Amino acid sequence: MENSPQVLMKSMQDEDLIRDFHHVWHPCTQMKDHETVPPLLINRAEGIYLYDREGRRYMDVISSWWVNLFGHNHPGLNQAIKDQLDQMAHVMFAGVTHQPAIDLAEKLVQHTSPGLEKVFYSDNGSTSVEVALKMSLQYWLQTGKPDKTKFVYLKGGYHGETLGALSVCGMSLFRDKFERVLPQNLEVQGPDCLRCPFGLKRESCQAECFEPMAQALEKDHASVAGVILEPLVQGAAGMNMYPPIYLRKLEDACKAQGVHVIYDEVAVGFGRTGSLFVSEHHGLNPDFLCLSKGITSGYLPLAATLTTEKIYQAFYGDYDSFKLFIHSHSYSANPLACAAANETMRLLTEPGFIDGLKPKIKAMNAQGEVLRDLPWCGEFRQTGMIAAVELVQNQETLVPFPVEKRVGYQIFLEGLKREVYLRPLGNVVYFIPPLIIEPDQIEAMMTAAYDSINSVLGK
Numbered sequence: 001m002e003n004s005p006q007v008l009m010k011s012m013q014d015e016d017l018i019r020d021f022h023h024v025w026h027p028c029t030q031m032k033d034h035e036t037v038p039p040l041l042i043n044r045a046e047g048i049y050l051y052d053r054e055g056r057r058y059m060d061v062i063s064s065w066w067v068n069l070f071g072h073n074h075p076g077l078n079q080a081i082k083d084q085l086d087q088m089a090h091v092m093f094a095g096v097t098h099q100p101a102i103d104l105a106e107k108l109v110q111h112t113s114p115g116l117e118k119v120f121y122s123d124n125g126s127t128s129v130e131v132a133l134k135m136s137l138q139y140w141l142q143t144g145k146p147d148k149t150k151f152v153y154l155k156g157g158y159h160g161e162t163l164g165a166l167s168v169c170g171m172s173l174f175r176d177k178f179e180r181v182l183p184q185n186l187e188v189q190g191p192d193c194l195r196c197p198f199g200l201k202r203e204s205c206q207a208e209c210f211e212p213m214a215q216a217l218e219k220d221h222a223s224v225a226g227v228i229l230e231p232l233v234q235g236a237a238g239m240n241m242y243p244p245i246y247l248r249k250l251e252d253a254c255k256a257q258g259v260h261v262i263y264d265e266v267a268v269g270f271g272r273t274g275s276l277f278v279s280e281h282h283g284l285n286p287d288f289l290c291l292s293k294g295i296t297s298g299y300l301p302l303a304a305t306l307t308t309e310k311i312y313q314a315f316y317g318d319y320d321s322f323k324l325f326i327h328s329h330s331y332s333a334n335p336l337a338c339a340a341a342n343e344t345m346r347l348l349t350e351p352g353f354i355d356g357l358k359p360k361i362k363a364m365n366a367q368g369e370v371l372r373d374l375p376w377c378g379e380f381r382q383t384g385m386i387a388a389v390e391l392v393q394n395q396e397t398l399v400p401f402p403v404e405k406r407v408g409y410q411i412f413l414e415g416l417k418r419e420v421y422l423r424p425l426g427n428v429v430y431f432i433p434p435l436i437i438e439p440d441q442i443e444a445m446m447t448a449a450y451d452s453i454n455s456v457l458g459k
């Protein structure tokens, strides 16, 4: 069955879609677009596919906004949640604890960088960042450095869209309308490997682009609480990828200047890059690690902020010292979510699972050749199970397509006709499929993307 725009428009006659249009306000969406192209009404999902009510299927190549690891309707995850449901769905997490949260904290500590000992739960990526920022600020306040009140973040960095998290995002698209109320933090030019100002390659450079960060820390360390960044892949910026040497330089500089390192692995954690966690894999030692998205394999909202014993100790004391961390969310450590996370960790750490990603990573690279052949391919880049093609008007000058052309949106529509749910970030068509995707499905995914791009730009 072909998913032509006519079919899509006709489905707007659908009673439920009309009700949706009347009352539901969707995230990051110009709702007027839905006058002509309604949202997909998905009522079933299985493995890497989403199904609408007419039985049309769409390959979920972006893992339902980067959260799904083991496919939809996974028997093991379903069972883990059902078992927990029969015990207890939810209980508050102050003055109360429970087995799923204890098990999960232990597992996260075991598999992340050695210095991370304490786990603070919340319920989404933005809150995991808010927690890290607030803990860092309160730490400095309680250790005699109250002037450390600012955070350094990278241009192109993305850490969520609540006001605190937004204040450390380096993307004007998200910031512009709120700039006037955001806490004033410090933006620093970070890696831009495709358009490297030093003319170097990410495979062989020494992160010469670290200089602006080095200078910022040198100059402002007395007022800087921490640096926050997404290790190896700046997701929302368009899957911008940079080498680990940048992170090693960062850790050295931050240690020297007495500034916290906050890694936001909300997107890249849990196997996405071909290792369980980027920071652990590369021997890095952050002061804070933010986790969410893949943590429950896309089943339920959950997040964790990990930190060190040293930071924890600055909050530990008699009650009347009032050093406690005052921060809470109603659904902190929800037991059903923790049960899903424990099963996710069990699946990820099964012998051979992470190693088993290698042939898939190879297949993504091999299939990427097809995309490299496109005359609009500025770059095909890949880090583990994350891949992206950045489309440009001119391969020599790397001039991007203007925003008004909505190239990405048109490719998205073409993708639907070819049974793939692509959601390009501007001019970047990217793939962050469930880890269970098979090589033949990888081929189908890349081929559909190639055809979709070609049909939009080849006109």
Ligand SMILES: *Cc1c(COP(=O)(O)O)cnc(C)c1O
Pocket: 124, 125, 126, 127, 129, 158, 159, 160, 161, 230, 235, 236, 264, 265, 266, 267, 292, 293
């Ligand atoms: C998605 C994302 C967030 C925000 O997570 P939400 O659950 O959407 O609030 C934060 N940081 C990174 C790196 C992300 O990709």
